[in-house]
Amino acid sequence: MISLTIALRSVWKNRRRSLATLLSIAVGFTAINLFSGYIQDTYTGLRRTAIHYEGLGHVTLAKPGFFERGGVNPAKYIISRDELQRLRRLIEAQPEVQLTTPLLGVSGLVSNGKISTIFIADGEEPESSARLRALPGEDRIWQQDSLDPRRSSSGLVSTGLAALLGVEAGGSATLLSTTLEGQTNALDLDVLGTWDTGNSATNDKLLRLPLDYVQRLLDTEGASRLVVLLHPEASADAFRARLAPLLKEAGIEAEMRTWEELSVFYRQVKNLFDLIFLFLFTIVFIVVLMGIVNTLTMSVMERVREIGTLRAIGMRRTGILRLFALEGGVLGLLGCAAGVAFTFAIGSIINGSGLAYTPPSSSSPVPLTVAILPVQMLVLMGLLSFVSMLAACIPARRAAQLEIVDALGHV
Amino acid sequence: MSLIQLLRVTKEYRLGRTTVHALRGIDLSFERGEFAALWGPSGSGKSSLLNLVGLVDVPTSGRVILDGRDTAGLDDGERAGLRNRQIGIVFQSFNLISVLTALENVMLPLTLAGTSSATARHAALLRLGQVGLEGQAHQRPDQLSGGQRQRVAIARALVTDPLVVIADEPTANLDAATGHQIIELMRSLNRSQSVTFVFSTHDPRLLDAVDRLIRISDGRIVDAKEAAA
Numbered sequence: 001m002i003s004l005t006i007a008l009r010s011v012w013k014n015r016r017r018s019l020a021t022l023l024s025i026a027v028g029f030t031a032i033n034l035f036s037g038y039i040q041d042t043y044t045g046l047r048r049t050a051i052h053y054e055g056l057g058h059v060t061l062a063k064p065g066f067f068e069r070g071g072v073n074p075a076k077y078i079i080s081r082d083e084l085q086r087l088r089r090l091i092e093a094q095p096e097v098q099l100t101t102p103l104l105g106v107s108g109l110v111s112n113g114k115i116s117t118i119f120i121a122d123g124e125e126p127e128s129s130a131r132l133r134a135l136p137g138e139d140r141i142w143q144q145d146s147l148d149p150r151r152s153s154s155g156l157v158s159t160g161l162a163a164l165l166g167v168e169a170g171g172s173a174t175l176l177s178t179t180l181e182g183q184t185n186a187l188d189l190d191v192l193g194t195w196d197t198g199n200s201a202t203n204d205k206l207l208r209l210p211l212d213y214v215q216r217l218l219d220t221e222g223a224s225r226l227v228v229l230l231h232p233e234a235s236a237d238a239f240r241a242r243l244a245p246l247l248k249e250a251g252i253e254a255e256m257r258t259w260e261e262l263s264v265f266y267r268q269v270k271n272l273f274d275l276i277f278l279f280l281f282t283i284v285f286i287v288v289l290m291g292i293v294n295t296l297t298m299s300v301m302e303r304v305r306e307i308g309t310l311r312a313i314g315m316r317r318t319g320i321l322r323l324f325a326l327e328g329g330v331l332g333l334l335g336c337a338a339g340v341a342f343t344f345a346i347g348s349i350i351n352g353s354g355l356a357y358t359p360p361s362s363s364s365p366v367p368l369t370v371a372i373l374p375v376q377m378l379v380l381m382g383l384l385s386f387v388s389m390l391a392a393c394i395p396a397r398r399a400a401q402l403e404i405v406d407a408l409g410h411v
Numbered sequence: 412m413s414l415i416q417l418l419r420v421t422k423e424y425r426l427g428r429t430t431v432h433a434l435r436g437i438d439l440s441f442e443r444g445e446f447a448a449l450w451g452p453s454g455s456g457k458s459s460l461l462n463l464v465g466l467v468d469v470p471t472s473g474r475v476i477l478d479g480r481d482t483a484g485l486d487d488g489e490r491a492g493l494r495n496r497q498i499g500i501v502f503q504s505f506n507l508i509s510v511l512t513a514l515e516n517v518m519l520p521l522t523l524a525g526t527s528s529a530t531a532r533h534a535a536l537l538r539l540g541q542v543g544l545e546g547q548a549h550q551r552p553d554q555l556s557g558g559q560r561q562r563v564a565i566a567r568a569l570v571t572d573p574l575v576v577i578a579d580e581p582t583a584n585l586d587a588a589t590g591h592q593i594i595e596l597m598r599s600l601n602r603s604q605s606v607t608f609v610f611s612t613h614d615p616r617l618l619d620a621v622d623r624l625i626r627i628s629d630g631r632i633v634d635a636k637e638a639a640a
Binding site (some may be wrong): 001004005006009010013305306307309310311312313314315316317319382404406409 | 464465467470487488491492494495496500504506507508510511515519522523524528544567610625626
């Protein structure tokens with residue numbers, strides 16, 4: 001307790017020097033929190049985009065081998081109508097499941113009669129697909145334009161592709177592909193509307209089509225994948241682990257992928273941001289370490305006689321170490337406390353500013369927001385305070401090793 | 412049995428390539444309740460001798476026996492414990508902890524010994540009263556005069572009821588009148604509470620107050636005799 005009193009009052013006594021150290025800790029703490037809040041917000045956005053906007057759901061089931069070779073030989077990996085019904089009954093009976101929706105992938109050429117270009121599409125069940133694309137807690141559909149269950153020959157065209165073909169809502173196009181048996185097949189498509197995929201790499205290729213339209217185009221009654229949407233609090237990995245033995249028991253052979261495994265973009269962004277975060281954190285870590293070592297080295301040099309006196313009246317070497325470690329800890333804690341205030345203030349300004357930016361490979365601007373993460377702030381506060389204590393031990397160890405007579409004779 | 416015994420004690424320091432012989436085979440003992448002064452010119456070895464008695468330094472050779480216990484084999488922690496409980500130290504420059512109040516400074520040795528805050532506070536206030544500073548208990552050292560600071564240092568040295576209080580030139584940084592008052596205070600505490608005091612000085616005016624005067628020169632005791640108080 002007396003060590004804490006001395007530590008606190010020494011910090012206050014040298015307040016100008018302490019303030020400089022506190023500010024460097026506070027700025028570092030704020031930088032970590034704001035960047036961390038930004039990337040968490042981005043991860044959340046990307047997660048929502050992947051699960052709802054891209055329609056990946058939480059878990060996707062397909063025949064074993066589909067995810068590696070399904071594009072080369074789609075017929076081999078088709079889930080038949082009967083298998084699909086069994087699968088859906090089994091999965092929809094699980095408590096964490098919100099819905100299932102089948103998909104049937106197709107690619108080919110789309111033409112407006114004058115020019116043709118490639119397209120990629122998934123045949124979707126309009127009702128369940130629309131529910132998949134609705135955000136959690138919202139009744140409205142994510143997409144303003146969703147597929148119309150009453151119009152089985154109409155679909156949505158990505159804005160880039162629509163511009164390329166010169167088509168708009170109410171127009172029409174022709175889709176050319178091959179059936180699963182290898183026969184060329186073509187069907188007319190009524191353009192129901194257009195939508196922005198949010199990704200410049202796909203915005204000039206994607207179509208959204210009704211499942212039965214794609215089934216007619218490919219001449220099949222089955223689907224290639226079954227997408228499962230869970231309740232928001234459920235874990236995709238845990239669900240997959242729980243479902244695997246149930247599928248085996250039911251004699252259904254299926255392979256499962258989580259949204260995180262399927263969303264290459266999410267993984268790439270996350271890996272990049274995690275690396276940048278590590279880089280930033282390392283810099284802040286070093287700045288805090290050097291700041292504390294510098295401040296307390298000066299403090300030790302100024303207080304050599306005090307150290308000698310404390311030792312002479314019975315304080316042990318460990319007591320001297322504890323004294324300066326506490327001083328470092330106090331500086332770290334106060335710096336982080338100031339950092340919490342800075343984070344809330346700057347975070348609120350950023351979130352309220354309405355700033356927007358266009359991320360790489362995105363086709364439209366997104367709002368610049370940062371998440372305020374209290375638990376992470378607490379953990380970081382504890383970590384930086386502990387680091388400050390450790391950093392203080394470097395000069396404190398020197399102080400503790402001083403011979404008492406030398407310290408007392410120090411001028 | 413003597414309270415403190417020094418047997419053939421030497422102390423050498425390295426100063427660059429030179430070896431300084433601060434103490435050259437000292438045999439000396441102090442009894443309980445003594446009020447003894449080490450007297451000699453600067454560099455004679457007074458401070459080195461007090462440092463050994465106060466266990467803040469170790470002899471190059473010889474033995475220092477405190478209350479029958481040979482201190483030679485003690486580790487750093489044990490020496491710190493003995494300094495804390497059995498030895499009180501008064502420094503020439505007072506050496507109070509600047510960020511603590513007078514009361515907290517006096518409480519400090521007890522706090523380090525693990526005494527409860529209430530007990531330490533009670534004992535410290537008692538000692539501050541004995542040195543006439545009960546009214547200054549909550550003042551910081553920089554708000555006190557030199558004489559008051561040295562009184563606080565004496566109260567701090569006494570608070571653990573030590574076997575001996577050592578004081579290295581306790582009046583050197585004080586004016587003559589204040590220095591005299593400090594010696595008088597130490598003397599009265601010695602008489603009223605039988606506290607053993609060993610201090611060094613080169614102020615001839617203070618020598619009349621001591622029971623025993625030990626003259627030291629060039630690291631040797633040249634004269635140790637009872638003085639008329």
